[in-house]
Amino acid sequence: MSKLIYLDNAATTSVKPEVFEAMKPYYLENYSNPSSVYSFAGEAKKAMEDARKVIADSLGAAATEIYFTGGGSESDNWVLKGVAEAYQSKGKHIITSKIEHHAILHTCEYLEKHGYEVTYLDVDENGLVTPEEVEKAIRPDTILISIMFANNEIGTIEPIAEIGKVAHEHGVLFHTDAVQAYAHVPINVQEMNIDMLSASGHKFHGPKGIGFLYMSNKVKIGPLIHGGSQERSRRAGTHNVPGIVGMAKAAELAHANMDQTIAKETALRDHLIERLEKEIPYCRLNGDRVKRLPNNVNFCFRFIEGESLLILLDQNGICASSGSACTSGSLDPSHVLLAIGLPHEIAHGSLRLTLSEDNTMEEMDFVADQAKKIVERLRSMSPLYDDFVKQQKEQ
Structure with a gap:
């Protein structure tokens, strides 16, 4: 297959053409600052x-x-630091998970250095x-519980409504970090007992550099950035109007087609997993095999290094990852995989493949074919694998 096969949508997604078109006027025509008082700015506002x-x-x-x-x-930083500061008279204990x-984890470590205590919950073998x-x-x-909606590496969807209850x-x-889940699966903050929720536009075919924090009106935390009255005086700085408009357009498209997208991605995902x-x-x-994001496939292959697998997949035009893009330069194994x-x-030997509705069944078969060949090739060079096979035959 000559074309690029992009299977790293958990890292970032393409901007949909409709999103790009929605953003263009706010770069080229109505480029005003929405905080200004004239009518030209009023349109942007x-x-x-x-x-x-x-x-x-x-x-x-x-x-x-x-x-x-x-x-x-x-958004994650704002929640943790904001709640820690605003509610410290009640206590300095936070609960989160190891995955x-x-x-979240690095912000918790920062807070621990400033006198807060954090409980990191274990997870089961499925995360x-x-x-x-x-x-x-x-x-x-305890002043805050922060559990992610769905894991960015292994795709497991947590029992958010029950935890919120x-x-x-x-x-x-x-609070829930819903960066991988928002606009991919249905979320209702009232029904799911969510007080705060983080999301990022580039994870659902919106632009990079824009996200949002849902924060219930009952939550009283201070400003994230001082210096202006933007975002009801809680997050100063000139608004990224094109990004905001683009993110909303991407969210609108995602929710309008969510049922169809989930059905298609699940079919592609399950076919690839089966092969x-x-x-x-x-x-x-x-x-988790069932409680799983519709677009997530994550495997470990024994007796190989994930980095070698990724390089050889790339040589065949397949974009994949071994885990979070934020730790791609690390030689350490995934903290998520160790936690399970x-x-x-x-x-x-991990491989994460995260697809989108733009992928096809033909591409899934090509990826399966290539992965099979590459794993066989890498294992053929492994003395550990040879020894293991010999032991298996002797048993």
């Missing part, structure tokens, strides 16, 4: 507030509960956090 309502409606929230940010990491994105374990960890001084029963704020499992021995599907109980030597 209206476009921005219309976008805010689109995002709010998609979550079952009020427009006044949507704050535009620079992306998911910024969170580093935007699931149980509401029971969350409840056991709650203390009188537990949090509210104990009077604790609940890899059947045709490549000594492999492991990571993540995999030993280092198996975790090193």
Whole structure:
């Protein structure tokens, strides 16, 4: 297959043509600052507030509960640091999980250096956090529970509504990092007991550099950035109007076609999983088989290094990853795979394939064919694999 096959949509997605067209006028024609007072600026402000309502409606929230940010990491930082500062008179204890994105984990580590205590919950072999374990960890001084909606590496979808219910029963704020889930699966913040939610535009065919934080009106935390009255004086800085408009357009398109997209991606995902499992021995599907993002495929292949697999896939025109794009330069195995109980030597052989509705069944078959050949080639050079095969034959 001569064309590029892009299977790293968890890292970033293409901007849809409709999104690009929606953004263009706010670069070329109405380029005004929406905080200015003249009517020319009023048009940009209206476009921005219309976008805010689109995002709010998609979550079952009020427009006044949507704050535009620079992306998911910024939103995560705002939640953790903001709640820590605003609620420290109640306590300094935070609950999260061991498989969170580093935007959460590294911020928690920062807070620990400043006198806060963090409980990092274990997950099961599929990456699931149980509401029971969350409840056991709650203390009188717990001020925040932050559990991701769906894992960015293995695709497991957490029992968010149940965890949120537990949090509210104990009077604790609940945040979810929904960067991988928003606009991919249905989310209603009221029904799911969510107080705060982070999302990022470039994960659902919107532009990079724009995201949002849903923050319930009952949550009282301070400004993220000082210096202006933007975002109701809680996040200063000139608004990224083209980005905001583009993100809202991407969200609108995603929610309008969500059922069809989920059905198509699930069919592609399951076909690829079935072929890899059947045709490549000594492999492991990571993540929950059912409670899983529709576009996520994550495997570990024993006796190979994931980096070598990625390089050879790339030579065949296939874009894939071994885990989070934010740790692509690291030689350490994924913290997520270690948390679900995999030993280092198996975790090193990981492959994450995250597809989109633009992919085809023909592409899935090509990827399966190439992966099979590459794994066979890499194992043929491994003395560990030779020894293992000999032992298996002797048994």
